[in-house]
Amino acid sequence: MRYLSGLDWVIASLDRAMKNRGSAGHSSQIVMVLDSIPDEAALRAGLAEFAGNFPVLRGRVARNWLNLAPYWETTAGRASPTLRVHGADGPVGGDQSALGDELEEIANARFENDWEHLAFDLVRGNDGKALFIMRFDHRLFDARGAGLYLEYLGRFLGGNRMPPDPGPRATEAPSGLTGWVKKFAAGKTVNRRMIALSGTPSRRLPELRALAEPTQALRPQRRAQRNVAPGRPRVMARFLPVTFDRATTARILDDAHARAGALMEMPYLLAAVIQSVHGLFAGKNIPGGGYVVPVTVDTRSPGDPVAEVFFNYASFLFFQAKDGDIPDRDALIRTIKGQMYDQVKEELPAKLAEVNYLMRIVPLSALGWLMNRFMGGRTWSFTFGYRGKPSYTSLQFMGAPVSGVFHLPRVPAPPGLGVFFDVFDGRMNAVLSWHDGVMDNGEARALVRDIAARLGS
């Protein structure tokens, strides 16, 4: 039986909360820019054939009522991910920031039902190029796992007809119902850290009225209703992607190494983003004394990616920047690095993963409330991610050259705002992700421009 980890349960809780608030749930996208348009029929057949090797794709969250531990319940039948094909009015191979409307329409689509966790879209541009988009449910994939699935899919479609063996962890995982002393001891460390973070009031964007007041139609009367909402979701996820060319990326990385240290791109990027977000929040007169930002860290076993394609393997570090820390970028970088060191030294990510197991006894309907209480009613200012080493790396997909790959991560609300970076083929991508309404288009563009201006300078 594949029991869910504490993180899997937290993700399931976020998915439920996001759907209750009118969004499509906790799903994200990987967008691949192809320099030619793949054969639709071959693609459709290949997607179904590849997916058929993984029964885990036909599953859903369930609870074992004997021990109250949640698990992944699979059903008979082969997964057959949908492929929707669209024709764009213009080119798709150029500036990704011009593709916002097209990408958002796809990103905000809902899965058909609670058994569907993966879907694809092919957007044909009038420039002979295409976007191939994988939309994935975070209950079954984290970002790295989704990239790995895409990598193995690409190899399969490219002629290596042996799908990877996902290994036992796709279908078996222990219940985690032992080691309670260790879990509660871990809770003390986590609690101490959360108390320290709550000392200074952190700024966050105001919650939308729409998020706080779900309509009658969206109240979960039945499970089926909760997961299949008619029409367009009320909460739109918005995205603004930017790709830096190779020369600019090299300049950014050189500046990161010079100012933050070797391999310290994450603290460097986070410092720049905090400064830029501070400008946005100050412009909106949002009260507070600083910012608290969670950053995901991958906790996969080193060197064995195939066994961990499915489900979630991440934990978090939490960074705090008080107003006085912000103006001096180098001092801010040092503060971030110091916090990273302290949290790694106290093994916070591993202890948080242990503590999350304690959350599994709580029903999904109550978990969101409990997590909020744990945080003292405070939420994060924004979310942040940086992946310097992508899990998708191939430069060809079904014979088409791959000129770009970037993620469009959806952020839960609150905080309703996130900034994410990754690197593909020597080029850095930055994506601003936000909930429609927490800021306007002009503010979003200004924020991205400000972040870009700070990098490499």
Next chain:
Amino acid sequence: MAERGAEDVATELIKGISPILAKAGTRLTPDSSLADLGLDSFMLVEIFVMIEKKFGLKLLDSGIRKEDLETIKSLAAYVSSKIK
């Protein structure tokens, strides 16, 4: 003498780095490339914490360069130079 010190340091580093970076069953050597093992900023900080525990050195703001992180041998040479 310094050469011998670096070898001993490399041996200790291999013991400490293996659980952080190495796939189970993989044997690291002084010539193992840290980049090829997937080293990122989080893992680097884990290694720095391990070095502090083993050698009493804090390397986070020491000015360590990218070249010092190429292999376990180069890292050992750097650590060895910092041990007084």
